[in-house]
Amino acid sequence: MRILLEILVAAQPALAASFERLPEGRLPSAARPTSPVPKIELPEIGANTVPVLPNIPSLDAAADAVLPGQVSTGLAGPQAVLPGAGAETPQAALASRLEPIAETVAGDIENSGRVSGEIGAQSSEGEIRLLQGGAPEAVPSVAAALPEEAPHTSGLQSSKSAPLSPERQRDVKLMMWGTPAYKVGAEVVTLSFPLLVMKSLGGATMVAGLLIVYQLAQAVGGALTPPLLRRFPASKVLAASVLAQGVLVGGLLALAAAHAVTASLVFPVYGLIGAAIGVADTCRRLMPSLLLGHDEEALRVYNARMHRRYETAGVIGSALGGAMIALVGPLYAMLIQPPAYLISAFLLWKVRKPVSAQTVDEDSASWGDVFKGAKKVLTDRRFRWLAAAMVLPQIIHRVFENLLLPVYAKTLLGAGALAAVLLTASNFGELGGASLILKRSQRYPGPSAWVRWGAFGLLAGWMLPLAGLHLPIALALGLLVPAIFVFSSTWAASQLSLDSDVQRAVSQKEQPGVMSFLNGLFIAGTALVSLGLGWLLDYAGTGPALLWICAGFTAVGLLVYRASVRLKNPS
Numbered sequence: 001m002r003i004l005l006e007i008l009v010a011a012q013p014a015l016a017a018s019f020e021r022l023p024e025g026r027l028p029s030a031a032r033p034t035s036p037v038p039k040i041e042l043p044e045i046g047a048n049t050v051p052v053l054p055n056i057p058s059l060d061a062a063a064d065a066v067l068p069g070q071v072s073t074g075l076a077g078p079q080a081v082l083p084g085a086g087a088e089t090p091q092a093a094l095a096s097r098l099e100p101i102a103e104t105v106a107g108d109i110e111n112s113g114r115v116s117g118e119i120g121a122q123s124s125e126g127e128i129r130l131l132q133g134g135a136p137e138a139v140p141s142v143a144a145a146l147p148e149e150a151p152h153t154s155g156l157q158s159s160k161s162a163p164l165s166p167e168r169q170r171d172v173k174l175m176m177w178g179t180p181a182y183k184v185g186a187e188v189v190t191l192s193f194p195l196l197v198m199k200s201l202g203g204a205t206m207v208a209g210l211l212i213v214y215q216l217a218q219a220v221g222g223a224l225t226p227p228l229l230r231r232f233p234a235s236k237v238l239a240a241s242v243l244a245q246g247v248l249v250g251g252l253l254a255l256a257a258a259h260a261v262t263a264s265l266v267f268p269v270y271g272l273i274g275a276a277i278g279v280a281d282t283c284r285r286l287m288p289s290l291l292l293g294h295d296e297e298a299l300r301v302y303n304a305r306m307h308r309r310y311e312t313a314g315v316i317g318s319a320l321g322g323a324m325i326a327l328v329g330p331l332y333a334m335l336i337q338p339p340a341y342l343i344s345a346f347l348l349w350k351v352r353k354p355v356s357a358q359t360v361d362e363d364s365a366s367w368g369d370v371f372k373g374a375k376k377v378l379t380d381r382r383f384r385w386l387a388a389a390m391v392l393p394q395i396i397h398r399v400f401e402n403l404l405l406p407v408y409a410k411t412l413l414g415a416g417a418l419a420a421v422l423l424t425a426s427n428f429g430e431l432g433g434a435s436l437i438l439k440r441s442q443r444y445p446g447p448s449a450w451v452r453w454g455a456f457g458l459l460a461g462w463m464l465p466l467a468g469l470h471l472p473i474a475l476a477l478g479l480l481v482p483a484i485f486v487f488s489s490t491w492a493a494s495q496l497s498l499d500s501d502v503q504r505a506v507s508q509k510e511q512p513g514v515m516s517f518l519n520g521l522f523i524a525g526t527a528l529v530s531l532g533l534g535w536l537l538d539y540a541g542t543g544p545a546l547l548w549i550c551a552g553f554t555a556v557g558l559l560v561y562r563a564s565v566r567l568k569n570p571s
Helices: 002-010 012-021 090-111 117-131 166-200 204-223 225-231 234-257 263-292 296-328 332-349 366-378 381-411 416-440 448-467 473-505 511-540 542-568
Strands: none
Touching: 166 204, 166 234, 166 263, 166 296, 166 332, 166 381, 166 416, 204 225, 204 263, 204 381, 204 511, 225 234, 225 263, 225 511, 234 263, 234 332, 263 296, 263 473, 263 511, 296 332, 296 416, 296 473, 366 381, 366 511, 381 416, 381 448, 381 473, 381 511, 381 542, 416 473, 448 473, 448 542, 473 511, 511 542
């Protein structure tokens, strides 16, 4: 288009001169030439004939030129040809029409990759209007063409994200309230069950056995999630799994009130809770892309804001749980959980997301989905490093909160209720990591930088053996709380960035299988690590065992740092 316009601008003298050779009747009688105008015979252009453009003189040189074969009219100049004294020349009139067109089309060419077809049509109409002698009309700019961003009550407005519909904003708000309500009850269960086992059965190995039952059941629940999603909306599956956990804990409390509960009953109940959590966690990871699509910035903002609320609720839950454990013991402290889960299930049930079954093959089985997810992860180099950066620190974090902190508080600090203080510090750290990635996500896009900081954060685990050297409780907590904060905040930021990367890069059809496979790796790894750590803590003692455990943290940190480099440059 630009080349054609340059040819038109260069040919203005010739076009203007051709005004004088219009057929009779096209010019006013006063301006008709007195001598006959010779006809110019043009060769017929056939299928194989390519016309050759003549050399066109420049604008300055051609202003007064006479074309070959043109008969002089004997008039003083072009001003005598057109009626009206002082009227602009044909060359000037044509130039005045072509120059705005050139500017308009040049702007269209620059903006063609960013504006819609509607703007292109409007600009074309403007060019035709200019050629016909009309006044130029302003063409909408790129900023005016883009949809105006509406304010988001959900807090998900982003400079790069399209605005959410009112219905989707409502769904996001329900998720933003329902998920934290779930977290409040979950923290109480996380604290109470290990302390209940240590009080009734004793030993870190029994706590590790409880965690293994929980993890294996969670793996089964995660593998059963894809067929459930083929039949029901993800939000309904999530709400039902939360409700099932509330019913299980409520039933256990009812048996305790009837003096019919035994220590051995804790294992199957905790296993069923783990299965329900496996379903819930898989659904929670799918919900962001179901609600927001694959907009990386919107997903990062959603995940960060959700995690910030989630960990705020975790701080509240662990603080309430610790107070209740100190007052009534670990069993009846779980009275907080059922009402919190009922509220969460009610809110999540109202999320009106369409059935996610459309994104999954009807003929695929649950294990088939997992195998497809495994193939996608294991055959792609970047996904392999992503899986390592995601799963290994997540295993450490789960073992850290569910096994190490209760055993550490009970054996080295001398009070199991202090585990609530350490868990609160961990939740505050996750809250800080979510806030950090929310504020700095545009400065550090992609997961590489966040994963690197997560690798360095694992070194903060060395504060555990240092603070356990028979220090006063106040001094020990003064060292542990900031160290645990750093430990968990760097992990949370890394995990959130990796979650957003998977949600962006994997289609909704493949996400259930990929998430189930990654969740299976995490669960199986946690079970094995828990078994080994439980034996090590009982065999070597908590203090000496922590040295080996922290050395393992450092080794994982080196591997995760390597993964951060590969994620930045996967080649």
